[in-house]
Every structure is written in structure tokens, then in C-alpha cells.
Amino acid sequence: xxxxxxxxxxxxxxxxxxxxxxxxxxxxxxxxxxxxxxxxxxxxxxxxxxxxxxxxxxxxxxxxxxxxxxxxxxxxxxxxxxxxxxxxxxxxxxxxxxxxxxxxxxxxxxxxxxxxxxxxxxxxxxxxxxxxxxxxxxxxxxxxxxxxxxxxxxxxxxxxxxxxxxxxxxxxxxxxxxxxxxxxxxxxxxxxxxxxxxxxxxxxxxxxxxxxxxxxxxxxxxxxxxxxxxxxxxxxxxxxxxxxxxxxxxxxxxxxxxxxxxxxxxxxxxxxxxxxxxxxxxxxxxxxxxxxxxxxxxxxxxxxxxxxxxxxxxxxxxxxxxxxxxxxxxxxxxxxxxxxxxxxxxxxxxxxxxxxxxxxxxxxxxxxxxxxxxxxxxxxxxxxxxxxxxxxxxxxxxxxxxxxxxxxxxxxxxxxxxxxxxxxxxxxxxxxxxxxxxxxx
Ligand SMILES: Nc1ncnc2c1ncn2[C@@H]1O[C@H](COP(=O)(O)OP(=O)(O)O)[C@@H](O)[C@H]1O
Ligand SMILES: [Mg+2]
Numbered sequence: 001x002x003x004x005x006x007x008x009x010x011x012x013x014x015x016x017x018x019x020x021x022x023x024x025x026x027x028x029x030x031x032x033x034x035x036x037x038x039x040x041x042x043x044x045x046x047x048x049x050x051x052x053x054x055x056x057x058x059x060x061x062x063x064x065x066x067x068x069x070x071x072x073x074x075x076x077x078x079x080x081x082x083x084x085x086x087x088x089x090x091x092x093x094x095x096x097x098x099x100x101x102x103x104x105x106x107x108x109x110x111x112x113x114x115x116x117x118x119x120x121x122x123x124x125x126x127x128x129x130x131x132x133x134x135x136x137x138x139x140x141x142x143x144x145x146x147x148x149x150x151x152x153x154x155x156x157x158x159x160x161x162x163x164x165x166x167x168x169x170x171x172x173x174x175x176x177x178x179x180x181x182x183x184x185x186x187x188x189x190x191x192x193x194x195x196x197x198x199x200x201x202x203x204x205x206x207x208x209x210x211x212x213x214x215x216x217x218x219x220x221x222x223x224x225x226x227x228x229x230x231x232x233x234x235x236x237x238x239x240x241x242x243x244x245x246x247x248x249x250x251x252x253x254x255x256x257x258x259x260x261x262x263x264x265x266x267x268x269x270x271x272x273x274x275x276x277x278x279x280x281x282x283x284x285x286x287x288x289x290x291x292x293x294x295x296x297x298x299x300x301x302x303x304x305x306x307x308x309x310x311x312x313x314x315x316x317x318x319x320x321x322x323x324x325x326x327x328x329x330x331x332x333x334x335x336x337x338x339x340x341x342x343x344x345x346x347x348x349x350x351x352x353x354x355x356x357x358x359x360x361x362x363x364x365x366x367x368x369x370x371x372x373x374x375x376x377x378x379x380x381x382x383x384x385x386x387x388x389x390x391x392x393x394x395x396x397x398x399x400x401x402x403x404x405x406x407x408x409x410x411x412x413x414x415x416x417x418x419x420x421x422x423x424x425x426x427x428x429x430x431x432x433x434x435x436x437x438x439x440x441x
Contacts, residue, residue, distance in 0.1 A: 012043070030212050032212035054121060057116065062107075069104035107138060110138065110141075123150040124162075163214075168400055177402045207373070223350045246419040250266065250301070250414040252413055254280075260277060260279065264413070286313040290322055301325060303328050340386075353412040375405035376408040
């Protein structure tokens with residue numbers, strides 16, 4: 001759960017929404033229920049209106065009456081923040097004593113709307129329902145110097161215009177972020193009870209409602225389809241039953257932006273998340289890895305060295321004498337199994353992970369499971385000219401889904417290379433398995 005970033009005028013906004021105060025032309029936020037989207041945009045708008053005279057339009061695709069607008073929400077926030085004396089609540093607008101104004105409009109009948117001039121901020125709420133035509137009329141209308149377009153939405157499909165036009169491949173003038181209830185420090189027991197109930201009563205809608213995943217996945221080429229992941233998450237596999245398989249630690253290392261080091265453990269058909277460590281130096285990272293190798297007595301550790309970041313940690317672990325139990329993995333390197341089928345190691349690892357799930361793999365459910373599911377089901381594949389399968393880059397996925405797929409990459413990293421079990425203490429040698437046995441031809 002994120003912390004609260006206390007901002008001006010007694011108005012608090014969750015840390016996850018701090019970027020609303022950075023200068024950017026477009027700010028787009030998708031997310032599930034109760035992720036503090038409406039409250040944060042509303043609060044940011046009020047702070048902006050107090051800074052200097054600004055005209056702020058609160059828009060939605062269809063607004064049959066002012067009751068459907070965010071006017072009531074804004075009034076509530078103003079009252080709760082003790083700022084009533086600074087504002088006047090009129091029937092169809094809110095006015096600040098410095099001349100700032102909030103207007104409320106429906107985009108569908110925008111052409112008839114003459115008030116759409118001299119706008120500094122346009123906040124589009126429930127933006128998943130806004131049509132391409134509406135955006136095409138709206139965007140050029142917002143043209144004051146430093147004016148901004150904000151959108152908050154819960155994705156309906158891969159084809160939502162707001163997503164396709166502004167978020168899928170965000171341009172430099174755009175910040176796109178995905179949030180969930182985990183980003184809302186005000187998430188309370190009532191909401192949590194509602195979430196649990198939804199899980200029980202509407203399991204097929206849960207991911208859309210609470211995780212903000214699109215409902216329809218048609219036309220979307222997920223490398224690992226959502227249903228497969230859900231099946232793996234419903235499976236129960238005991239570590240004890242996996243003891244004859246090699247044990248593998250996999251670490252997706254911090255690479256760019258705000259990424260963290262993500263640690264997973266897999267043995268046979270069971271995979272579990274171990275921990276998340278925010279950016280640390282190579283020495284500390286090597287220490288964490290070698291400690292986990294010892295603690296879990298792993299046969300092999302695969303560490304992402306793609307961005308060069310993890311290589312220092314791998315070198316250090318080798319220096320410490322772990323050379324035969326640690327391997328740096330470059331996601332862009334050549335595949336091991338089939339160079340005609342996969343473009344690179346990353347595509348191969350996802351392919352092997354998919355096969356592993358089909359063969360009976362078990363993945364964690366719960367909190368971590370939800371994040372893994374969101375990321376894993378979001379990675380798309382395609383084919384190059386030589387018909388080799390390749391995946392969207394990690395950076396592309398991050399841009400498109402609003403977060404870096406660290407959990408997904410860390411889990412699939414356990415399929416980097418075949419691993420032999422190092423302890424030969426068993427009675428029958430044929431019980432000693434190599435990790436890739438199950439899907440070797
Ligand atoms: N800054 C805040 N201060 C107090 N409560 C908040 C704040 N932000 C969100 N909340 C609480 O979290 C709940 C969900 O927030 P909301 O903005 O409605 O989420 P969303 O629009 O993402 O569904 C709100 O009903 C409110 O109780
Ligand atoms: Mg809302």
C-alpha cells in the first residue's frame with residue numbers, strides 16, 4: 001500500500017498520483033475499483049484551481065444531468081478540506097475566489113457547447129467510454145499554453161479508444177499509469193469486504209473490476225492466455241512432492257526507471273514468489289542472492305543481466321565461490337532449445353513457461369498472484385520475417401500496461417537453461433531429474 005503525499009491546502013493525495021503535478025500535456029490513468037482515481041484527480045484539480053486562475057473542464061462521454069458529473073465529489077472534497085470559504089457552488093459550475101472555474105460537460109454533444117474555450121485542464125472521467133470522434137474534437141480544443149488533458153478510466157477492452165490512441169504507444173507528451181486498490185492508502189475494511197465478495201460471487205469479472213484488466217481479450221495475442229494462468233493458480237502442488245526436481249532461484253534485476261529486483265523460487269511444477277527488493281548496489285544484490293542460494297539450497301540461480309545491471313552481482317557471486325550455482329541470463333541472447341522457433345532467450349523462456357503451465361505447473365494466487373496474472377497475460381507475441389516468435393520488449397510492455405512486468409519476467413527466468421539436480425543422495429539414479437525432462441521431445 002502506498003503512502004500519502006501530503007500536498008498543499010490540507011489536501012492529501014496518494015503517492016501514486018504525485019505525477020499529476022508534473023508538467024505533461026496528457027496524463028492517463030487506468031485502474032480498477034477504489035484505486036483512488038476519482039478522488040485524486042478531483043483533489044489535484046482543486047489544488048490546481050487554487051494555484052492561479054484556471055478554467056477546468058470535467059468531462060465525460062455522456063452527461064444527461066449535472067448529477068452524473070463529478071461536481072458533487074468536488075464539493076465534498078472542498079468541504080472536507082475546509083476550503084468552503086474560497087469557493088462558490090453554483091447550479092452548473094464551481095467558482096473559486098481567484099477566478100478559477102470548474103465546468104461540467106458531456107463530450108457527445110460538445111459541438112453545441114460554446115464554453116469549451118480558454119481551457120487549462122480537461123479531466124475526462126470514465127474515459128473508457130469516450131469515442132474516437134469525441135477525442136478528435138476535444139484534443140485540439142484544449143490549446144491554452146501549458147494546458148493539460150487528464151483521463152481516468154477502467155479498461156473495457158483492448159480497443160478502448162483512450163487506450164489505443166494515447167496509452168498503447170504513449171508519446172513523449174504523455175504519462176500513462178496503471179493503478180489498483182493497492183495504490184490507495186485510504187482503502188478500508190468496507191471496500192476490502194466488497195472486494196472479497198466480488199472474488200466469490202463474480203470471479204470472471206473480478207480481474208476487470210478490481211485489477212482493471214480489459215474484459216474482452218479478442219484480437220489480443222497474449223503469449224500466455226489469461227485462462228491458462230488462472231488454471232495454474234487454482235492448482236495446488238506441494239513442495240514435498242517436488243523434492244526430486246532441481247531447485248531454481250530466479251532474479252529479475254532492476255533495470256530502468258523505478259524497477260525493483262524480483263526473486264522467485266521454482267522446483268518442478270511449483271513456483272513461488274520470494275521477495276521484492278528495491279534498487280540496491282551490486283554487492284548488496286550479490287549478498288542477497290548468495291544468501292538465498294544457501295537458505296534454499298538451490299541447484300541453480302538465474303540472474304537477469306540484460307541491462308548490464310545484474311552482471312556485477314553475478315561476478316561478485318562467482319568471486320565468492322558460487323560459480324557453478326549461478327548463471328547470468330541475457331534476455332536478448334540466442335535460444336537454447338530451438339533457434340528457428342524463438343527469436344531470443346526471452347521468447348523461449350515464455351514459451352517454456354507456457355508449456356510448463358499446460359503440463360501442470362502451479363502458480364501463486366492471492367495478492368502476488370493478481371499482479372503476476374496481470375503482467376503475464378499482458379505480454380504479447382508476434383513473428384518476425386523468418387517466422388520466429390518474439391515478444392514485446394519489457395519497455396514496451398511497461399509503457400502499454402503502466403507497470404514493468406517484473407513478476408512475470410522473474411518467474412519465466414527460471415526456464416533460462418536446463419538444470420541438473422546437484423545432490424545425488426537418492427537410491428535410484430533414475431529419480432534424479434533434469435528440469436527440462438517433461439517437455440523434451
Ligand atoms: N485523498 C483521499 N482522501 C480520503 N479518502 C480517499 C482519498 N482518495 C481515495 N479515498 C477513498 O478511497 C475510495 C475510493 O476512491 P475513488 O477515488 O472513488 O476510487 P476509483 O475512482 O479509483 O474507483 C473513496 O471512496 C474514498 O473513501
Ligand atoms: Mg472512480
